[in-house]
Amino acid sequence: MSDDDFPPGEGLDDSADSAADLDADLLEEELRRAAAVLDPLPAGLLQLAMDAYMLHDLDARIAELTFDSLTDAIPVRGVEDPPRMLTFQAGELTVDVEVTGDGLLGQLLPPQSARIEVLDGPASARTLTVDAMGRFAGAAPPTGPFALRLRTGADVIVTEWLRA
Numbered sequence: 714m715s716d717d718d719f720p721p722g723e724g725l726d727d728s729a730d731s732a733a734d735l736d737a738d739l740l741e742e743e744l745r746r747a748a749a750v751l752d753p754l755p756a757g758l759l760q761l762a763m764d765a766y767m768l769h770d771l772d773a774r775i776a777e778l779t780f781d782s783l784t785d786a787i788p789v790r791g792v793e794d795p796p797r798m799l800t801f802q803a804g805e806l807t808v809d810v811e812v813t814g815d816g817l818l819g820q821l822l823p824p825q826s827a828r829i830e831v832l833d834g835p836a837s838a839r840t841l842t843v844d845a846m847g848r849f850a851g852a853a854p855p856t857g858p859f860a861l862r863l864r865t866g867a868d869v870i871v872t873e874w875l876r877a
Contacts, residue, residue, distance in 0.1 A: 832871075
């Protein structure tokens, strides 16, 4: 049989192409299985990736970190383990946060009502209440990477993720 025995576009080369595609698919599947056995994806990394995706807010504004005492402050002699001071800016809103071993303290400027969530995983968001002067406090300090999600009326603002 030759290519002349088939209508145009249906020659012997097409069956060779489909066999090559099948071989490539089988090879890819075999390589995936080998990688899963020899170099598996750590379960913790997979969970972190899924958690990060679940936490994304497409309509949220990002609050920019404008001050971090770890990099911007002048060390004070004789002070051991000073609190970490953070300032975030989103438009006209400023969020000042102090991270200590006892928890979080902060204030929204200008003062306004808001609901603040401390994010350190998808199911473990802790909600903090904001008083009339824009102040908030959380009793438990973050232990790993964290971010703050502020809900002020119709706006959602999320800070950058930082390590505590």
